[in-house]
Amino acid sequence: MTLCVEILPTLCHGGLVLRTVAVIALPHVAAFELGTACEVFGIDRADTGGPSFDFRVCGPEPGAVVPSKGGFSVVVDHGLEVTRDADLVVVPAYGMPAAPVPEPVLDALRTAHARGAWVLSICSGAFALGEAGLLDGRRCTTHWLHAAALAARFPTASVDPDVLFVEDDRVITGAGTAAGIDACLHLVRRELGAAAATSVARRMVVPPQRDGGQAQYVDTPLPPVADTLAPLLAWMLEHLDADLDVPTLAARALMSERTFARRFRAETGATPAAWLARQRVARAQELLERTDAPVDEVARRSGFSSGALLRHHFARTLGTTPLAYRRRFTCTSDAPTHDAPAGVPG
Template sequence: MLRTVSVVLIDDVAPFEFGVVCEVFGIDRTADGVPPFDFRVCGEHPGEPLRTDVGVRFTPEHGLDALEDADLVAVPAAKIRDEYPVKVLDALRAAADRGATLLSVCSGAYLLGAAGLLDGRDATMHWHHAAEFAARFPLARVDPDVLFVDDGNIITSAGTAAGIDACLHLVRRELGAVVATIIARRMVVPPQREGGQRQFIEMPIPPDAESLQPLLTWMLDTIAVEHPVAELARRAALSERTFARRFLAETGTTPHRWLSAQRVLHARRLLEQTQLSIDEIAQRCGFGGAALLRHHFHRSAGVTPTDYRRTFACDSTDA
């Protein structure tokens, strides 16, 4: 269970990336139905100000001993350097060894790499630093294209907005889609971006073109219906080739992958909030049958629909 969150700060920390972690885990949203987090801001020298890259200072209240029982250790971005504080790296290793989840935002992954925690692991990095990061940590399997990578107890994310996606993904993974949606709604950000989407898009909306947002909304409203690409292209009044390019430009993924991800998210909500059978949920989400739902659900969530319901259902029922 995700209860205790410790954030590790070092000199030249990036305020926005630190703020992302604070916004998701550090604000009391219990009145909205979000479970309380024991949120700790930690540093090697508690009570001593740390500089940032924008001319202000942060003063951690806790020392590195506050990592010792944390469920989540978050590492925001900081200025990339040749060497990192030895005691901080030791504390990260100890947290990983005892089974804590570690989450980095952007260049915070450099600390995980310097601690040897990414050796043999899947990871990502902001596209601007990805090649240098991969060269510096050759034992890490770096995917430079995706928003974030969930490799079990280690989650790495690309740029600033991808850090929001990674944090909300972890909330959804540990506490369910309802809690993640509540937090996302308060932050006024979409709760549904999946890690496999591309992190760098040259033109979010092509010039002289209308957005596909009305079409995306219609697809969600008719999520139980099959949506062949040819039909979607006709509805958008575009050739199939132009439609595919524009869809990728606006969503960072393909129509099939986008719709599959939305269907899984809808299935999560139904599993949490209803007592519908797995077959009924599969039909309502557009998967046709339980077998296909189980395939996509397990690939996305890492568990079966029945196990997910057992963990996150408001009124726990077996399906």
């Protein structure tokens, strides 16, 4: 299971807390992980109602040519000074542990976190955070191949090799490769709300939030691309209010129910029912943020049969109620209070 993170925003996401993003490209930067940060934070999605950020790739020497793991080089336009006012500093995977991280980079990471900025690593980028001392006494993760080395190198860190990402005191560490998408979307959701994260995810054609952890990928490879369930998952996200039982989904995927269930867990790390419940909670979050519909109506539109069932899943997944979530994430001073009948908890 992914780490359950308590949602405790300091400001309303409508105030656009997360605006400026700086990505530090270290030698032998991993192309996919760098691209993940660019895809989530570097594209202006205002045309489809999504967020836009002031996005910069930087390094110790502006204009330097940084080799990547992909056999090509990246030209870094900015120096580390752009991290001084960044709301988020990202460290993608790099060629650790061939050389120590330059001290100016470590200083930039420490300074950013000390002044209240978010710091996020993807895959082996966690080692740079460890060298900066940002993992001391904190929970963290990295790719399962590197988890033991991370724990040995930074013994005061609490390394969890099973999760997709961990958030601890404005430090987010993402696991291997594609888990960087989960970590980045989590931060978008954390700061800007479920609607913004869903908008980005929809453009990327990925689920807004995945279930499961890294363990599902250690021994069993993902199915070939030609067999991916991505088109079906996208269709399910568009029809969350429908009755999506396994026979219906298996028939749409042109598989037997048994094969479908096995393939679904391999690709998502969850059963169809668990995956649907989580995506329906995410849809309910979006509706609670953007509409004043009563909880029963939110439940219907997000695929739950009743407000009571929605409250059950909210409590189990987010540790709060729909009413409390709406009050916390709605920016208006007259947030609706008619989510539940008299005598029924929100």
